[in-house]
Amino acid sequence: MARSRSDVPSLNRRRRITGVPADRGGSAIEDLVVPRAVAPPRTSVIGVEQWTEGLDSSSMSLALDEFFRRKAVRELSTENGLNTKLFVTAYRSFREYCLNEKCSSMISSKRATMLKGLFPYFLAHARKVFPHLEAMDDLRMISDLTQPHNWYPDARTVQRKIIFHAGPTNSGKTYHALKRFGEAKSGVYCGPLKLLAAEVFTRSNELGIKCDLVTGEERRYAVDNFHPSAHISSTVEMLSTQMRVEVAVIDEIQMLRDEQRGWAWTRALLGVAADEVHLCGELAAVDIVKKLVEPIGEHVEVRYYERKSSLTIANQGLGSLDNVQPGDCIVCFSRKTIYSITRSLEKLGIKPAVIYGDLPPGTKLAQASKFNDPNDPCNVLVATDAIGMGLNLNIRRIILASCTRQGELLPNYSALQICGRAGRFGTSFCDGIATTLRNEDIGTLREILSQPVEPIEVVGIAPTFEQIENVFIPSSTSVIRSSAGSICFCLLDI
Numbered sequence: 029m030a031r032s033r034s035d036v037p038s039l040n041r042r043r044r045i046t047g048v049p050a051d052r053g054g055s056a057i058e059d060l061v062v063p064r065a066v067a068p069p070r071t072s073v074i075g076v077e078q079w080t081e082g083l084d085s086s087s088m089s090l091a092l093d094e095f096f097r098r099k100a101v102r103e104l105s106t107e108n109g110l111n112t113k114l115f116v117t118a119y120r121s122f123r124e125y126c127l128n129e130k131c132s133s134m135i136s137s138k139r140a141t142m143l144k145g146l147f148p149y150f151l152a153h154a155r156k157v158f159p160h161l162e163a164m165d166d167l168r169m170i171s172d173l174t175q176p177h178n179w180y181p182d183a184r185t186v187q188r189k190i191i192f193h194a195g196p197t198n199s200g201k202t203y204h205a206l207k208r209f210g211e212a213k214s215g216v217y218c219g220p221l222k223l224l225a226a227e228v229f230t231r232s233n234e235l236g237i238k239c240d241l242v243t244g245e246e247r248r249y250a251v252d253n254f255h256p257s258a259h260i261s262s263t264v265e266m267l268s269t270q271m272r273v274e275v276a277v278i279d280e281i282q283m284l285r286d287e288q289r290g291w292a293w294t295r296a297l298l299g300v301a302a303d304e305v306h307l308c309g310e311l312a313a314v315d316i317v318k319k320l321v322e323p324i325g326e327h328v329e330v331r332y333y334e335r336k337s338s339l340t341i342a343n344q345g346l347g348s349l350d351n352v353q354p355g356d357c358i359v360c361f362s363r364k365t366i367y368s369i370t371r372s373l374e375k376l377g378i379k380p381a382v383i384y385g386d387l388p389p390g391t392k393l394a395q396a397s398k399f400n401d402p403n404d405p406c407n408v409l410v411a412t413d414a415i416g417m418g419l420n421l422n423i424r425r426i427i428l429a430s431c432t433r434q435g436e437l438l439p440n441y442s443a444l445q446i447c448g449r450a451g452r453f454g455t456s457f458c459d460g461i462a463t464t465l466r467n468e469d470i471g472t473l474r475e476i477l478s479q480p481v482e483p484i485e486v487v488g489i490a491p492t493f494e495q496i497e498n499v500f501i502p503s504s505t506s507v508i509r510s511s512a513g514s515i516c517f518c519l520l521d522i
Contacts, residue, residue, distance in 0.1 A: 063117050063157045066125060092123050095146055104147055109161045110154055118154035125153060176489050177324050180269050180299035188326055192281075192307045194314055195333030197416075197448030198460075204331075205277045205306035210237050212275035212304075214258035218267050218296050220280045220289075220417045223383075223392045227420065229261040230393070242266045243389070264292045269299035276302035280417055281309035281317065282441070282484065290488025294320065310441065316484040336453035341477060342463035345470045346427050349373060354407035355424030355457050358465065359446055361413060361433040369429065370410050383411040383419075396421060402456070416445040424457035426450040428464045431472045440479040447477065 095101060096119050105115045155161045177184070193201035209215045210232065219225045222243045229248065232239035238250040242262035250257045260271075264278065278300070284293035297307070297320060307317060311332075318328050346352070349372050358380075360366045366384055373380050381399040383392050398406040400422045413433070415421060426447050431438055438446075451460025462477070464470050 061114075061158055061160055063121065064159065066121055066153060066156045088127060089123075092126060095150070096123075101147060101150075104151075105154075108151055108154075109164050110158075114154075114158055118157045119150070121157050122150050122153045173489060173491060175323070176294065177298045177320070179492050179495075180295075180301075182270050182272065182301040183299050184324070186272070186301050186303060188302060188305050190305045190307065190317075190321060190326055190328045192309075192314055192317060192328050192330045193333060194309065194311045194330055196310075196335045197445060198337055198451060198453060199333035199335050200453070201331075201333045202277075202279055202308045204333075205279075205308050208304065208306060209259070209275050209277050210235060212259075212273070214273040215275040215277070216259070216267065216271065216273050216300070216302070217261040217277045218264040218279065218300075219261070220264060220283055221414055221419070222263055222389045223396070223414070224279065224417060224419060225261045225263050226389045226393055232259060232261065245389075264296050265289070267292075267296050267300060269295070269301065272301045274302065275304045275306065276300040277306045277308065279308045281307040282313040283309075284313065284316070284487040285484045286488060288488075291490035292488075294487050294489050297321070298324075310445075310481065312441065312481045312483050314483075316487060320487070335448075337451040337458045337460060339448060339451055339460045339462060341447075341474055342425075342461055342470065345464040345467040347467050349376060352376075352378060352408055352427075353425070355422065356427055357409040357411060357415065357421065357423045357425070357449070358427045358429055359411060359413055359415065360429045363412075365429050366410055366412065373408065373410070378408055379406055380408040380410045381406045383409065383415065385412060385414060413442065413446050415449055416442070419449070420452070421449060422452055422455045422457055423450050423460070425461040425463060428462075428469065428473060431464065431469050431476065437472070438476055440476050441481045443473070443476045444481065447473075 102112075102115065105118075110118060160167060191205075193205050195201045206217070206228065209217055217225065217228045219228065222245065225243055226241060229239050229241035233250055237259055238257040239259040239261055240250055240257045241248040242260055243266060244263060247253075249255070258273075264283075276296075278293065278296050281293055281297065284290045284297065286293075297305070297317065307313075314328070314330055321328060349369070352358075352373065358369055360369060363384060363386075366382065370380055370382055381395040383395050387395070395409075396419065398404045399409045400420075402422075409415075409421065409423065415423075426449055428438075428443075428446070431443075433442075447462035448460075450462055451458055462473065464473050
């Protein structure tokens with residue numbers, strides 16, 4: 029007896045297994061699966077003797093084509109997880125399978141009855157071609173990225189106290205957070221740069237606080253690997269969410285808006301297992317942080333800080349490298365520009381310190397120390413925009429080599445972060461100046477800095493390694509492409 033439409037097992041309609049929107053490079057499941065080849069049977073198909081009235085191959089082909097065109101068949105296929113792309117692929121395989129002489133018993137000359145009763149066999153075949161159809165509920169559960177706070181069970185066992193130190197650059201917010209870090213019995217510092225993590229590591233040990241350094245490239249111990257320290261300074265991506273500490277400091281928390289690395293800050297915020305979590309960053313991140321921890325029932329205490337020194341925008345650009353003075357920092361957005369400006373300065377008899385991303389951490393620290401030393405002749409700095417990430421540098425004047433980065437105008441929050449490094453409280457360069465290398469760019473810089481910074485509304489998230497592993501369900505292993513790169517970086521619109 030043919031099964032009715034309601035008798036056919038139904039799966040919910042497909043949904044994307046990646047949290048990346050299509051316009052940001054995301055992929056739907058049909059873009060990730062590869063069909064399996066189904067071998068033709070060696071004997072006649074068992075259980076379909078009721079369709080015994082075989083047809084010649086031409087008649088069978090016409091019957092199958094009619095099956096393909098039927099609207100009801102498409103609707104049933106959609107209900108069972110086969111969108112148009114998957115349906116067409118599965119049908120082609122099914123047609124080839126049926127036209128095999130061993131399968132002729134599947135096609136009956138009673139065409140109306142046959143077409144109604146053929147669907148269960150088509151669906152069974154489609155599930156062999158696309159095994160993920162049997163695991164859609166599991167895939168849907170695994171790929172649910174809407175509740176990232178539930179991914180970190182260790183952190184959820186702690187009723188955390190969250191303190192947000194909000195303020196502009198040179199306001200002392202990180203200083204106060206690190207003070208609490210040093211007072212605690214155990215702690216972890218999460219910074220945006222290896223150089224910054226190394227700076228906290230060095231300073232902590234100089235103050236007598238045994239602290240280890242953990243970055244993607246190295247692990248350095250205050251004592252040795254047999255005696256790990258209770259304090260750790262690390263880059264944010266290297267945070268262990270299984271480690272319990274008294275105090276955690278997450279620096280530059282506004283970086284959770286970043287499309288490439290934002291997931292690491294969101295993970296640190298939701299996943300660090302600490303009694304106290306100190307966040308340092310822009311005021312623009314306060315609301316989004318509150319929304320992220322609201323489902324956990326955690327309260328955010330906000331402490332506001334004001335800049336301790338003045339920041340002035342120059343009336344005109346530098347114009348020429350001949351006008352460079354001690355305490356100047358020329359900020360570049362490409363290594364090519366760094367090399368070009370460095371060579372030009374050397375021709376003028378100026379030996380600058382140079383800091384950019386690919387330099388080893390030790391070299392960066394040495395260059396920063398030379399620039400900060402008032403007795404060192406190296407009193408000009410050429411650097412990338414990484415200096416905006418809280419590095420302690422005695423800069424009098426920030427000079428932007430360009431107001432564009434990667435072909436786009438600098439976002440105001442990025443420009444404020446970079447220019448805010450000019451002037452440092454408690455040094456001979458207390459008051460800062462921001463300007464541009466070219467005179468024609470000074471108006472653009474003024475316009476950028478005059479714009480208000482919009483509150484952050486979208487943050488980065490990434491599934492855990494366990495979620496990624498679970499996507500490769502055993503029954504579907506051979507058909508799900510290795511797409512970890514496609515699903516790791518997602519955006520969460522709160």
